[in-house]
Amino acid sequence: MSLETTSSIPFSRTIFRSDATQKILAFAGLIVLFVVFSLASPNFLTFNNIVGILLATAVNGLLALGVTYIIITGGIDLSVGTVMTLSAVMTGVAIVMWGLPIPIGVLVGIGTGALAGLVNGLTISKMKVPPFIATLGVMMMAKGLALVISGARPIYFNDAPAFREIAMGSLVGMIVPDYKIPNAVLVLFGAAIIAHLILTKTVMGRYNLAIGSNEEATRLSGVNVDRWKTAIYALGGAFSGIGGVIMAARLNSAQPALGAGYELDAIAAVVIGGTSLSGGEGTILGTIIGAFIISVLTNGLRILSVPQEWQMVITGAIVILAVYADIIRRRQK
Amino acid sequence: MTDATAKPLVTMTGIDKSFPGVHALDNCRFDLRAGEVHALVGENGAGKSTLMKVLAGIYRKDAGVITIDGHEVEIANPRAAQDLGISMIHQELNLMNHLTVAQNIFIGREPRRRFSTFLLDDATLNRNAAQLLEMMHLKIDPRTKVADLTVAKQQMVEIAKALSYNARVLIMDEPTAALTEAEIAELFAIIRRLRSQGVGIVYISHRLEELKQISDRITVMRDGRYIDTVPTPDATIEQIIRMMVGRTIYESAPELPTEESREIVLEVRNLNRAGVLKDISFTLKRGEILGFAGLMGAGRTEVARAIFGADPIDSGEILVHGQPVRIKTPRDAVRHGIGYLSEDRKRYGLALKMDVETNVVLAALQKFVNAVGWVDRRRTTATANHHVATLAIKTPSLQQQVKNLSGGTQQKVVVGKWLTANTDILIFDEPTRGIDVGAKSEIYKLLNDLARQGKAIIMISSELPEILRMSHRIIVMCEGRITGELSSTEASQEAIMTLATQRGGIVADNGDTGGSPGGQSDSPRLVSMESQSA
Numbered sequence: 001m002s003l004e005t006t007s008s009i010p011f012s013r014t015i016f017r018s019d020a021t022q023k024i025l026a027f028a029g030l031i032v033l034f035v036v037f038s039l040a041s042p043n044f045l046t047f048n049n050i051v052g053i054l055l056a057t058a059v060n061g062l063l064a065l066g067v068t069y070i071i072i073t074g075g076i077d078l079s080v081g082t083v084m085t086l087s088a089v090m091t092g093v094a095i096v097m098w099g100l101p102i103p104i105g106v107l108v109g110i111g112t113g114a115l116a117g118l119v120n121g122l123t124i125s126k127m128k129v130p131p132f133i134a135t136l137g138v139m140m141m142a143k144g145l146a147l148v149i150s151g152a153r154p155i156y157f158n159d160a161p162a163f164r165e166i167a168m169g170s171l172v173g174m175i176v177p178d179y180k181i182p183n184a185v186l187v188l189f190g191a192a193i194i195a196h197l198i199l200t201k202t203v204m205g206r207y208n209l210a211i212g213s214n215e216e217a218t219r220l221s222g223v224n225v226d227r228w229k230t231a232i233y234a235l236g237g238a239f240s241g242i243g244g245v246i247m248a249a250r251l252n253s254a255q256p257a258l259g260a261g262y263e264l265d266a267i268a269a270v271v272i273g274g275t276s277l278s279g280g281e282g283t284i285l286g287t288i289i290g291a292f293i294i295s296v297l298t299n300g301l302r303i304l305s306v307p308q309e310w311q312m313v314i315t316g317a318i319v320i321l322a323v324y325a326d327i328i329r330r331r332q333k
Numbered sequence: 334m335t336d337a338t339a340k341p342l343v344t345m346t347g348i349d350k351s352f353p354g355v356h357a358l359d360n361c362r363f364d365l366r367a368g369e370v371h372a373l374v375g376e377n378g379a380g381k382s383t384l385m386k387v388l389a390g391i392y393r394k395d396a397g398v399i400t401i402d403g404h405e406v407e408i409a410n411p412r413a414a415q416d417l418g419i420s421m422i423h424q425e426l427n428l429m430n431h432l433t434v435a436q437n438i439f440i441g442r443e444p445r446r447r448f449s450t451f452l453l454d455d456a457t458l459n460r461n462a463a464q465l466l467e468m469m470h471l472k473i474d475p476r477t478k479v480a481d482l483t484v485a486k487q488q489m490v491e492i493a494k495a496l497s498y499n500a501r502v503l504i505m506d507e508p509t510a511a512l513t514e515a516e517i518a519e520l521f522a523i524i525r526r527l528r529s530q531g532v533g534i535v536y537i538s539h540r541l542e543e544l545k546q547i548s549d550r551i552t553v554m555r556d557g558r559y560i561d562t563v564p565t566p567d568a569t570i571e572q573i574i575r576m577m578v579g580r581t582i583y584e585s586a587p588e589l590p591t592e593e594s595r596e597i598v599l600e601v602r603n604l605n606r607a608g609v610l611k612d613i614s615f616t617l618k619r620g621e622i623l624g625f626a627g628l629m630g631a632g633r634t635e636v637a638r639a640i641f642g643a644d645p646i647d648s649g650e651i652l653v654h655g656q657p658v659r660i661k662t663p664r665d666a667v668r669h670g671i672g673y674l675s676e677d678r679k680r681y682g683l684a685l686k687m688d689v690e691t692n693v694v695l696a697a698l699q700k701f702v703n704a705v706g707w708v709d710r711r712r713t714t715a716t717a718n719h720h721v722a723t724l725a726i727k728t729p730s731l732q733q734q735v736k737n738l739s740g741g742t743q744q745k746v747v748v749g750k751w752l753t754a755n756t757d758i759l760i761f762d763e764p765t766r767g768i769d770v771g772a773k774s775e776i777y778k779l780l781n782d783l784a785r786q787g788k789a790i791i792m793i794s795s796e797l798p799e800i801l802r803m804s805h806r807i808i809v810m811c812e813g814r815i816t817g818e819l820s821s822t823e824a825s826q827e828a829i830m831t832l833a834t835q836r837g838g839i840v841a842d843n844g845d846t847g848g849s850p851g852g853q854s855d856s857p858r859l860v861s862m863e864s865q866s867a
Contacts, residue, residue, distance in 0.1 A: 204451070
């Protein structure tokens with residue numbers, strides 16, 4: 001059949017609408033930061049510093065990927081930071097204490113994250129506990145469990161030297177020796193591509209957007225909303241699990257006391273990237289840009305010797321400005 | 334058009350449905366033939382939507398039989414209804430605004446890529462949607478986001494979605510409520526096309542003049558009961574209105590305050606708000622109860638909100654005690670002595686978890702602050718006690734949480750709140766909604782008492798007997814305009830309904846039809862309405 005009826009309508013109008021603008025805005029922000037810091041300091045735009053920024057973004061970016069799905073449903077996930085820690089600890093337990101092979105250890109870590117996400121999802125969809133409270137509870141539980149399981153001591157991976165390579169080795173460097181980009185960065189980009197495909201090409205991504213847009217209408221259309229929501233939280237948890245594995249590999253140890261506060265950086269990245277806290281819209285590309293904005297800001301301010309305390313103040317202001325820009329855009333629409 | 338001998342597609346008999354405290358459907362019946370448009374009319378709360386929600390599987394019936402093609406069926410949920418070919422398009426559209434047209438139409442039934450249960454095939458999705466839209470002669474790109482469509486187009490998308498389930502029965506609840514004349518014509522064209530294809534269409538509407546254009550038969554409901562079904566060509570508007578309103582529940586003599594001073598307390602001149610209100614002008618006198626009648630969505634609440642400063646206005650003047658005033662926020666309104674009692678008092682009128690005393694003084698708390706800056710409990714208690722006594726608020730103590738009180742008592746607490754805030758213009762929006770019959774008369778008595786004390790009262794109500802019983806004058810609205818004003822002597826249910834269904838384009842002949850006791854030849858007949866709107 002023909003598509004005559006459809007092709008006659010100008011397409012550009014829809015493209016330059018909503019999602020695109022915020023992404024362009026965020027991307028422009030990132031470019032501006034780059035230019036400003038490059039001009040302000042010769043130490044900013046160096047290969048080593050850029051690699052440093054990429055590496056620093058890896059963990060926060062992975063957590064933010066998972067949080068993107070959750071926020072698109074109209075929910076929130078406060079547990080990603082400590083779930084990341086618990087996943088790191090479980091990876092350590094599997095590899096160091098149980099002596100399991102590294103790939104199994106990695107799967108244990110990711111599985112731990114997915115399981116925690118599943119608990120979030122079931123608590124929210126079956127027990128009808130609001131996401132804020134459910135994930136706050138899981139955040140505290142994960143923190144406690146990480147300390148209990150590890151005996152509150154770091155677990156070192158000294159007996160499994162290959163584990164560190166997952167984050168700090170460089171596949172790129174093996175091919176192009178001059179460009180030793182750590183694997184953690186590849187993991188982030190690989191995960192981002194998969195996350196993007198899940199959101200845009202699969203049933204799960206479609207229902208994710210539908211639930212966030214109008215949960216009741218989605219339910220009335222015969223979609224099993226509770227089941228999909230649970231699955232989406234579990235998927236978010238799995239990304240925290242990957243984050244945990246990368247964190248542990250980067251530090252060559254599982255640090256049970258680390259992790260609290262990471263959830264806020266992840267949420268900030270998602271929000272800066274244009275995902276609406278009221279649900280229904282959001283993109284993976286935006287989130288990645290958001291995560292980089294935070295890293296570039298932190299890195300650049302440090303190079304300019306801005307004290308860490310002030311870095312926090314500035315990052316906070318940027319989060320508010322990003323959301324305010326989004327609100328203004330919506331109001332004009 | 335319908336063959337009178339056609340076998341019914343759907344029959345509903347003896348349908349009963351109760352909600353806590355309400356007998357919503359009492360032994361109702363309805364039938365629908367293939368290839369007909371069957372209009373379902375009645376006042377607000379007559380049970381039209383409830384009956385159709387039973388058919389669409391949204392509510393479970395308590396008793397009764399539903400048959401499809403002569404076979405008895407149980408419709409447990411919306412999915413079961415869809416499987417039987419029954420789709421309902423709700424008044425509030427059920428779309429996901431962030432998704433595209435195609436994604437909305439096929440939500441839950443997305444085509445997958447070959448050999449996959451997880452990967453979407455959006456090319457097929459868009460193609461199927463385009464096919465469906467073309468079948469309906471709709472020029473909508475299936476890849477457009479629903480949020481970017483007009484309400485009318487969104488409605489078409491809902492219809493397309495319903496048809497994609499191979500709907501044989503299409504229920505439309507107030508489909509024209511948000512549409513312009515041109516859009517209505519477009520909708521009607523689609524409805525006629527569906528009818529000719531053998532789809533049975535249930536058309537729920539308040540707008541009587543539309544029915545002749547589009548319907549084949551009309552069924553009237555009232556107070557949750559079936560009244561009658563008539564073929565559209567034989568029906569007149571007066572006849573339908575009489576069937577809709579002919580009840581006798583509150584037909585006792587009006588208890589109106591006798592003395593009526595002449596002072597104009599509130600005057601509204603040419604209030605306009607684009608797309609919502611048009612040229613609203615009226616006056617309100619001291620000691621008067623001014624009724625605002627109209628159908629749901631006629632703009633009565635919007636007038637109240639505009640006067641109260643809750644919504645912005647584009648133009649217009651408001652005068653309080655003859656002085657022009659600027660009311661931009663509810664705070665301004667309260668300062669000028671205007672109080673608004675929302676129909677949703679639980680949401681907008683009360684702090685439900687707080688006690689009676691706190692609620693009564695809440696709007697005027699600053700008056701009770703002593704020199705130290707603390708709230709003077711002795712004075713708040715005294716004030717609250719005073720209002721509990723004078724308004725006869727039935728509460729075990731001032732410390733009772735408001736949420737534990739009955740609807741009528743809650744309403745009195747809200748009144749107490751506004752009296753404490755020294756308001757002398759009170760706007761009651763649906764003052765008896767959700768209040769049981771016994772407590773209603775107490776609210777009426779309270780309104781009369783307030784009027785007698787010199788308060789000026791606007792009473793918005795969808796219950797015609799209530800309006801007729803309580804008002805000195807009645808203003809009738811339709812589609813954001815005032816279509817007429819009736820004195821208590823010339824007002825009748827028929828007169829109000831006639832004015833309340835006067836849509837734009839038809840010039841309001843204020844009061845004329847109201848004065849006639851009904852059935853006179855100058856009342857518009859359905860036939861003439863069609864020619865006027867065409």
